[in-house]
């Protein structure tokens with residue numbers, strides 16, 4: 001006979017009713033942001049091999065897809081553009097006739113209550129695939145800022161609610177904020193990729209967007225995966241520069257970073273469940289090795305538990321469907 005047990009945590013696990021009463025974290029469709037890849041043309045939905053279920057969509061198809069997300073209770077989409085032409089300075093990024101600008105305008109026109117966030121970076125638009133201007137093999141910070149500001153204005157003009165700079169140049173939030181304000185876009189918010197690590201988990205995205213660096217790597221601008229104190233420095237700087245939402249990225253291998261950021265700041269925190277994290281689950285589920293629905297919902301819940309208010313995820317539509325059942 002064992003000693004009498006007073007403490008029995010299992011009492012609060014005896015039924016779903018009781019479990020639901022003591023549940024500490026909740027996942028809702030409103031927490032999710034659905035990323036989309038947009039291309040020029042019409043009637044196009046090109047599958048992306050390494051990201052089953054994700055497509056490169058022409059503007060018309062992107063509008064339909066955005067409608068599906070809105071219908072499911074997802075409050076926002078995040079747009080990435082794949083341009084017609086690339087050059088050394090990524091000049092097509094600010095072209096009002098490019099896919100992102102057109103898709104933004106078309107989605108806002110058809111679904112005004114859906115928030116449209118635009119990813120702001122040059123890597124999809126440069127022929128060398130880096131996120132900034134290059135001179136003698138180096139990525140130039142301040143020269144890149146001027147280009148980013150122009151791109152931000154073109155996104156705001158097309159109706160973006162929020163701009164999400166993902167380039168990791170120093171000082172870009174301040175420069176983008178100043179440019180937006182100077183053009184009277186004082187209400188356009190900035191969701192800063194404040195803490196973006198140089199991660200191998202972006203592999204499938206670079207296939208999808210054709211944005212792999214043609215030489216070298218991104219370690220001179222994206223963060224070292226070993227560092228967390230530095231993440232807080234990045235966050236503090238972006239907030240001083242007037243970021244409205246700060247993001248950590250990737251999500252799963254960096255839950256500790258999200259927790260640290262959550263504890264350090266009062267702003268909303270977003271985390272990006274990136275392409276490689278998505279691809280791993282999809283591959284295992286295809287083989288029948290994992291229960292996709294259960295694994296995805298558990299992963300998304302872990303990001304909320306770590307302190308994220310918002311989750312950018314390619315699973316957004318599936319997760320919203322599962323949550324509604």
Ligand code: PBG
Pocket residue numbers: 119121123131166167201202203204205206211273274275276
């Ligand atoms: C552009 C950008 C990248 C991602 C988001 N914005 C790629 C990169 O930095 O190489 C990655 C998203 C994902 O993997 O899902 N700079």
